Structure formats: C-alpha cells, structure tokens
Amino acid sequence: MKTILIALTVGAAAGLLGALCGVGGGIIMVPAFTAALGMEHKNAIATSLAVIVITALVATLNNARPQTVVQIDWRIVAIAATGAAVAAWWGTDLMHQLRSPVLTKVFAITLITFGIKMLITK
Numbered sequence: 001m002k003t004i005l006i007a008l009t010v011g012a013a014a015g016l017l018g019a020l021c022g023v024g025g026g027i028i029m030v031p032a033f034t035a036a037l038g039m040e041h042k043n044a045i046a047t048s049l050a051v052i053v054i055t056a057l058v059a060t061l062n063n064a065r066p067q068t069v070v071q072i073d074w075r076i077v078a079i080a081a082t083g084a085a086v087a088a089w090w091g092t093d094l095m096h097q098l099r100s101p102v103l104t105k106v107f108a109i110t111l112i113t114f115g116i117k118m119l120i121t122k
Contacts (some may be wrong), residue, residue, distance in 0.1 A: 006036045011051060019059045024052045027111060034104075041100035041107075046092075 010032040014025030026048045033044035063070050095103060 003037060006032070008010075010036070011055075014051065015055050015058075018052070018055050019062075024048075026052065030107060038105055042095060043105065045095060084099045 010029055011025075013032075014028040017023055017028055018096075019036045026045070029048035030041070030044045030049060033039040033047060034041055039047065060072070062068070063072055097105075
C-alpha cells in the first residue's frame with residue numbers, strides 16, 4: 001500500500017509539473033523512484049519514460065481541444081518528434097551500457113546546467 005501511495009503521489013506531482021512547465025516528469029519521477037521506492041537508476045528511468053507516454057498523451061489531448069487558447073504547432077511536433085525518436089532509441093541503448101552512478105551524475109549535471117541557464121536568462 002505504501003508503494004502505491006508513493007507512486008500515486010509522485011505521478012501526480014510529475015503530471016502537474018509536466019502540464020505546467022512542459023517537463024516530462026522525469027525530473028520528479030527518477031529521483032523519487034530511486035529515493036522513495038529504492039529503484040535502481042536505470043529502472044527508474046525506464047519506468048519514468050513509460051509513465052511519461054501516458055502523461056504526454058493526456059496533456060496533448062487536453063491541449064488539442066478546439067476551445068483551448070493554446071495551439072499546438074503540429075509541424076514542429078512532427079519535426080521534433082522525428083529527431084527525438086531517433087535520439088531516444090540511441091539513448092536507451094547507451095543507457096543500457098552505462099552504470100547507474102554515471103547516469104545519476106549525467107542527470108544531475110543536466111538539471112543543474114539548465115536550471116542555472118533558466119535562472120540567469122530573461
């Protein structure tokens with residue numbers, strides 16, 4: 001029951017931040033799955049990506065409703081998704097080869113780098 005509550009809470013937080021900020025939820029789920037559920041980093045990444053599929057689908061359907069002010073640029077979606085899909089395939093192969101501590105460091109450096117850039121850029 002504790003695992004279910006933790007996973008539900010983490011999922012809700014990731015879904016909310018994903019919808020508000022456009023993040024995939026991995027910035028919440030990966031650290032939470034490793035710390036609160038004791039998952040290995042690789043398992044947390046794979047699990048987070050699977051959850052993000054559902055989160056992204058639901059948020060996209062809600063944003064695509066005709067009565068919303070937000071408009072999705074489907075041309076950019078097609079172009080960016082093509083690049084993202086190819087890179088994701090290669091990235092998962094690379095992730096399988098790396099050790100979890102290395103992935104944790106890459107994840108932390110990425111978050112810190114982009115966080116600092118967002119704080120200092122207008």
